[in-house]
Amino acid sequence: MIHVEQITKSFEGVTAVHNLDLAVKKGSIYGLLGSNGAGKTTLLKMMAGIYRQNSGQIHIEGQPIYENVSLKQKVVFIPDSLYFLPQATIRQMADYYRSFYPEWDDKRFEALGKVFSIDPKRKIQRLSKGMQRQVSFWLAFSCKPMVMILDEPVDGLDPVMRQKVKNLLFQEVAERELTVIVSSHNLREIEDICDHIGIMHKGQLLIEKELDDLKTDTHKIQVAFAAKNDEQDLLEQLEVMHHEKRGSVSLMIVKGAKKEVAKTITAKHPLVFDILPLTLEEMFIYEMGGAGYEIENVLL
Amino acid sequence: MKSKMSFFNKGIQKQNIKQHGWISVIYLVGLLFALPLQMLLIASDKQREYHKPVENLFSFGFPVQIIFIVGVPILAGIILFRYLQMKPAVDMIHSLPIRRGSLFANHMISGLVMLLLPLLITALTAMMVVNSTPLFDYLSAVDIWSWLGVVSVMTVFLFSFSVFVGMMTGMSVAQGILTFILLVLPPALFFLVTENLSMFLYGFSQRYYSSEMITSWSPIMWLAELEYKELAAREVIIYLVLAVLVIFIGWALYRFRSVETASQAITFPALRPIFKYGVAFCTMLVSASYFQIYDSTGWLIFGYVAGSLIGYTVAEIILQKTWRIRGRAWLGYGVFAVFIVFIGIIIKTDIAGYETRVPAVDQIEGVYFGPDTYALTQDSETKAEFVNKQAYVEKVRALHEEIVAEQPETIQNVRYPYQFNEIAIAYELENGSRLVREYRLPHESTINDNKLASVLESEPYKKMMYELDALTKPVDKIVFTPHAPIPKSLTITDEEEIKEIKSILQYEIASLKMEEMKSHRADWGQIILETDDIEMERKEYREGPSIPWHKSFQELEKWLKDKNYLDQARVVPDEIAHIEVRYVSKTNGRVDFPDQVFWEDMGKSVKFEDTKIIEKALNHYQEFGEGEYYVKFVTNNRAEFYGILPVNNIPEEIIDKLE
Numbered sequence: 039m040i041h042v043e044q045i046t047k048s049f050e051g052v053t054a055v056h057n058l059d060l061a062v063k064k065g066s067i068y069g070l071l072g073s074n075g076a077g078k079t080t081l082l083k084m085m086a087g088i089y090r091q092n093s094g095q096i097h098i099e100g101q102p103i104y105e106n107v108s109l110k111q112k113v114v115f116i117p118d119s120l121y122f123l124p125q126a127t128i129r130q131m132a133d134y135y136r137s138f139y140p141e142w143d144d145k146r147f148e149a150l151g152k153v154f155s156i157d158p159k160r161k162i163q164r165l166s167k168g169m170q171r172q173v174s175f176w177l178a179f180s181c182k183p184m185v186m187i188l189d190e191p192v193d194g195l196d197p198v199m200r201q202k203v204k205n206l207l208f209q210e211v212a213e214r215e216l217t218v219i220v221s222s223h224n225l226r227e228i229e230d231i232c233d234h235i236g237i238m239h240k241g242q243l244l245i246e247k248e249l250d251d252l253k254t255d256t257h258k259i260q261v262a263f264a265a266k267n268d269e270q271d272l273l274e275q276l277e278v279m280h281h282e283k284r285g286s287v288s289l290m291i292v293k294g295a296k297k298e299v300a301k302t303i304t305a306k307h308p309l310v311f312d313i314l315p316l317t318l319e320e321m322f323i324y325e326m327g328g329a330g331y332e333i334e335n336v337l338l
Numbered sequence: 339m340k341s342k343m344s345f346f347n348k349g350i351q352k353q354n355i356k357q358h359g360w361i362s363v364i365y366l367v368g369l370l371f372a373l374p375l376q377m378l379l380i381a382s383d384k385q386r387e388y389h390k391p392v393e394n395l396f397s398f399g400f401p402v403q404i405i406f407i408v409g410v411p412i413l414a415g416i417i418l419f420r421y422l423q424m425k426p427a428v429d430m431i432h433s434l435p436i437r438r439g440s441l442f443a444n445h446m447i448s449g450l451v452m453l454l455l456p457l458l459i460t461a462l463t464a465m466m467v468v469n470s471t472p473l474f475d476y477l478s479a480v481d482i483w484s485w486l487g488v489v490s491v492m493t494v495f496l497f498s499f500s501v502f503v504g505m506m507t508g509m510s511v512a513q514g515i516l517t518f519i520l521l522v523l524p525p526a527l528f529f530l531v532t533e534n535l536s537m538f539l540y541g542f543s544q545r546y547y548s549s550e551m552i553t554s555w556s557p558i559m560w561l562a563e564l565e566y567k568e569l570a571a572r573e574v575i576i577y578l579v580l581a582v583l584v585i586f587i588g589w590a591l592y593r594f595r596s597v598e599t600a601s602q603a604i605t606f607p608a609l610r611p612i613f614k615y616g617v618a619f620c621t622m623l624v625s626a627s628y629f630q631i632y633d634s635t636g637w638l639i640f641g642y643v644a645g646s647l648i649g650y651t652v653a654e655i656i657l658q659k660t661w662r663i664r665g666r667a668w669l670g671y672g673v674f675a676v677f678i679v680f681i682g683i684i685i686k687t688d689i690a691g692y693e694t695r696v697p698a699v700d701q702i703e704g705v706y707f708g709p710d711t712y713a714l715t716q717d718s719e720t721k722a723e724f725v726n727k728q729a730y731v732e733k734v735r736a737l738h739e740e741i742v743a744e745q746p747e748t749i750q751n752v753r754y755p756y757q758f759n760e761i762a763i764a765y766e767l768e769n770g771s772r773l774v775r776e777y778r779l780p781h782e783s784t785i786n787d788n789k790l791a792s793v794l795e796s797e798p799y800k801k802m803m804y805e806l807d808a809l810t811k812p813v814d815k816i817v818f819t820p821h822a823p824i825p826k827s828l829t830i831t832d833e834e835e836i837k838e839i840k841s842i843l844q845y846e847i848a849s850l851k852m853e854e855m856k857s858h859r860a861d862w863g864q865i866i867l868e869t870d871d872i873e874m875e876r877k878e879y880r881e882g883p884s885i886p887w888h889k890s891f892q893e894l895e896k897w898l899k900d901k902n903y904l905d906q907a908r909v910v911p912d913e914i915a916h917i918e919v920r921y922v923s924k925t926n927g928r929v930d931f932p933d934q935v936f937w938e939d940m941g942k943s944v945k946f947e948d949t950k951i952i953e954k955a956l957n958h959y960q961e962f963g964e965g966e967y968y969v970k971f972v973t974n975n976r977a978e979f980y981g982i983l984p985v986n987n988i989p990e991e992i993i994d995k996l997e
Contacts, residue, residue: 049598050607083429083433086433087432087433088429088432088433088597089596089597089598090596105437105438107435107436107437108435109435110433110434110435110436111435113433113435114433115429115433117426117429117430117433119425119426120426121424121426121427121429121430123353123357124357125357133349133352134349134352134353135349136349137347137348137349137350137352138347138349138434138435138436139435
């Protein structure tokens with residue numbers, strides 16, 4: 039669906055995105071993580087056809103996005119700092135968008151009005167920041183896009199509205215195979231909606247993972263053995279990414295199918311054995327710790 | 339099935355009208371007030387005695403018209419493309435599925451409609467006003483349509499130009515300022531460059547190159563002159579072509595503009611050095627022109643350094659958006675300085691031989707020698723005439739060679755015009771080109787007086803300066819008008835007498851010596867040669883060709899005395915009640931004007947009523963010049979005129995009394 043190849047963008051000699059490759063499958067929700075200044079916004083704006091890359095290619099459905107009207111009609115971008123036409127009401131803004139997006143759906147606009155329950159006659163600039171963000175989703179969903187590019191979208195939304203927006207996104211993905219790219223500097227904010235995660239740092243993509251794989255493949259294990267040899271054997275038998283000892287108890291992060299891992303361990307008759315849930319954050323930390331990155335600095 | 343998006347985007351148009359429609363309203367109201375309402379006011383003015391037919395519609399409420407015609411289109415260019423200069427707006431607009439070309443076209447279209455509609459309404463209203471009152475019968479529909487045509491073209495041009503500049507900058511304020519600067523830059527820069535060249539190139543005539551014509555290079559200056567100028571179709575067409583060109587370039591720039599450069603001073607990196615060095619160059623020239631008036635090489639160099647440094651710094655501050663300029667940025671100034679010094683050396687050492695070039699005799703088609711270059715820049719009947727008489731050409735060449743060889747120091751201080759001789763020399767060369775030089779020679783210079791005299795006393799020069807042609811043609815009347823404030827004149831109509839005066843004048847002029855031509859001794863008056871059928875145009879400005887009546891015209895004086903005409907022709911001592919003489923010592927070095935000396939009660943004053951003294955003062959006073967004895971003549975009618983008594987011709991009685 040979306041293919042980013044060897045993309046580079048620099049501003050005034052400062053490189054924001056450097057030789058980056060990225061691919062997003064149709065109907066998936068891709069989370070782009072990274073600290074401030076990692077280049078997320080720049081990448082998203084290039085994907086939305088706002089910035090032109092210095093080199094490399096961005097294709098959506100096999101076509102370049104920049105200055106491509108028929109393609110951009112299927113793509114909606116919600117920036118982190120929202121902009122609405124001066125003095126415009128929600129309905130006027132809807133009229134404006136209707137003149138650009140041929141797939142604009144008035145029925146959908148009316149229907150969504152019930153979800154957001156803001157009077158469409160109100161002037162947008164007088165609304166609170168959170169309500170403005172709701173309006174931006176309202177308008178974006180009404181355009182019936184195939185791709186939504188969201189830059190720090192959940193900022194300013196209260197938990198209830200955040201859930202509503204997430205549900206709408208899930209619904210669109212399920213019903214119309216909407217593709218979503220969403221950026222955040224906070225993993226916890228988006229871990230429950232994304233099926234793919236990419237981490238950006240200093241203009242490059244450090245890691246790209248499918249969350250289901252991660253969740254089923256990585257396990258946090260606490261074990262204690264009577265004999266020292268048993269532990270040593272285990273370390274050799276399993277794919278251990280991280281190992282530390284707390285007294286007699288060993289903590290291990292292990293890769294592999296859960297059943298297989300459990301079988302291997304129970305065969306050694308451990309004194310203590312627990313498989314603990316692993317947060318996404320921990321997974322990334324262990325996943326990348328091996329690559330030598332100070333991941334805590336990247337994820338916040 | 340929804341229709342495909344067309345080039346014309348309804349959403350943008352609607353939004354532009356809603357958001358920026360006020361531009362159109364302001365333009366309309368301003369123009370209605372300036373033009374049709376002004377016409378109505380004139381027509382309904384009961385106190386109006388006479389309404390002089392105007393040249394064109396610009397003559398009504400012109401200052402207001404110009405403010406709106408220049409201001410609103412430029413403002414419209416800023417406002418309509420404001421979204422490009424605001425970061426959140428530019429991202430939002432460019433995320434929409436629309437090509438930059440269509441964005442540009444849609445904003446241009448709504449801008450043009452919003453600007454041109456008020457013009458049309460104003461023209462139609464003016465038409466109704468014209469038709470409603472007989473006062474404006476002399477105005478035809480053509481006048482109104484040509485006003486509409488000129489203003490439309492200029493509106494389109496100024497709007498497009500403002501948009502074009504907006505593409506190169508990322509700040510609305512900078513867009514406004516740069517637009518104005520660029521609109522006056524061509525003549526201003528040309529003026530500054532020639533002004534600076536004239537400081538370094540001996541004989542370079544700034545006035546010749548920066549004549550009035552260069553103002554039409556600036557649309558604003560050109561517009562400001564429309565009130566009294568005839569509307570020239572040629573210039574309007576040029577501006578129309580330029581408008582189309584500027585729209586095209588603006589569109590091309592938009593395609594390559596990076597949206598992220600919003601809020602940058604200059605959006606295209608390639609233009610930044612041009613901006614930086616351009617600003618430094620211009621401020622350098624302005625500053626040098628300012629310090630040049632103090633006539634000191636030290637201050638002049640200071641002017642160059644300070645001006646360029648200030649300009650460079652300001653440009654860097656604008657580009658870097660910080661006043662703390664880093665060390666590396668000064669490297670650019672170093673390069674600039676070296677380059678300027680290099681250019682300066684090339685000009686000063688005159689590698690091209692500009693200062694010493696005097697064309698060879700066989701290359702010269704004709705020569706012009708006169709007091710200034712004014713006639714050389716005219717193309718009407720006052721146009722300079724080039725003389726190709728071999729003897730005259732050689733005399734002028736010889737003088738020119740002498741000036742070029744000696745290069746007497748140019749007087750930079752032009753406040754006291756009688757302190758130097760202004761000379762313009764121009765050659766028309768065989769290859770069709772012109773060589774023009776201008777010199778301000780001090781009176782006391784190493785130039786051989788004989789060489790100057792041989793030119794000034796030659797027939798072609800006198801012919802140009804003294805209307806010799808008119809003396810060989812039939813004349814119906816000769817009028818003598820005195821310079822003094824005495825209400826009288828002498829008119830000769832007798833054919834025989836006219837013939838005699840003409841031949842006397844021819845003799846007097848032929849025998850004029852340089853000393854008298856150069857002297858500041860006041861003339862007795864003007865001798866005007868009138869024909870009954872002089873062309874209308876000439877009649878409007880003056881009666882006919884006139885010849886200054888120098889006091890050295892002895893034969894003429896004698897003839898008038900013999901005929902008993904003298905008392906009527908000029909002021910005579912009997913008409914002066916008394917004179918008042920003031921002595922102001924020149925030790926302080928300042929030069930005073932005669933009337934000023936009397937107004938300010940300077941120095942010691944003595945009155946004289948003796949006719950002999952009055953006669954001597956009358957015969958020798960100068961209107962201006964250097965001297966220490968100032969004289970006020972008071973006529974029997976209590977009218978006054980002033981002068982200076984030259985050092986070598988002061989009646990002894992005066993000196994005695996004032997000492």
